[in-house]
Amino acid sequence: MTEMRIGLGVDLHPREAGRPLYLGGVRFDGEAGLAGHSDGDVLCHAVADALLGAAGLGDLGEHFPEADPSYEGIAGLDLLARVVALLAERGLVPKSCDLTLLAERP
Secondary structure (H helix, E strand, C coil), X not given: CCCCCCXXXXXXXXXXXXXXXXXXXXXXXXXXXXXXXXXXXXXHHHHHHHHHHHHCCCCHHHHCCCCCHHHCCCCHHHHHHHHHHHHHHCCCCCCCCCCCCCCCCC
């Protein structure tokens, strides 16, 4: 039987005028973005955090700390790709993902 792992990821950022809004790697023009050290893409961050949790590899902040200037402004899709690569190094492959996004806008 194939081993199944389940992770739960949650991310929350306040809105910040003057920043672009990214959700799942998609830019939404005309909307206030989300504050953060990275691009603030809560959707990608939550998925990446869930994958790390399922793999028993800690959380996003452990692997991509805000104190490290090399991650400033990094795209959520790039973080997600790096997490998938970390899993692949351990022989783990995500099979499915179920997402719920709660937002007042857009």
